[in-house]
Amino acid sequence: MSGDTSALVIQRCTSCERPIHLPEASCPWCGGERLVFEPASGEGVVHTFTVVHRSFAPAYRGREPYVMAWVDLPEGVRAFGHVIGCAPDDVRIGLPVRVTFVDDLPHWRPA
Secondary structure, eight states, X not given: OBSSOSOOEEEEETTTOOEESSOOSSOTTTOOOOEEEEEOOOEEEEEEXXXXXXXXXXXXXXXXXXXXXXXXXXXXXXXXEEEOSSOGGGOOTTOXXXXXXXXXXXXXXXX
């Protein structure tokens, strides 16, 4: 399945109010155990990235080159994923991106 069929969510600790990503069982800052998932804006900015030219993961062989990136979200966390919808040479640090879902996994497209 492809397309924007899901919502990007991030955890928030109800004790200290800090956002948490990747998901945790307890808050890494205060140890709180009441964590909730809340919708994120789905927007971000490429923090850093790499272009993969030779994949050792069988599921990705033949899809090279592809871009993997860390994306800074305005919610105060960093998310990881593929950048799609543009040539690898067009990806740059600071590129505004928006989440999209491919096979229920978050990916990033230029905004």
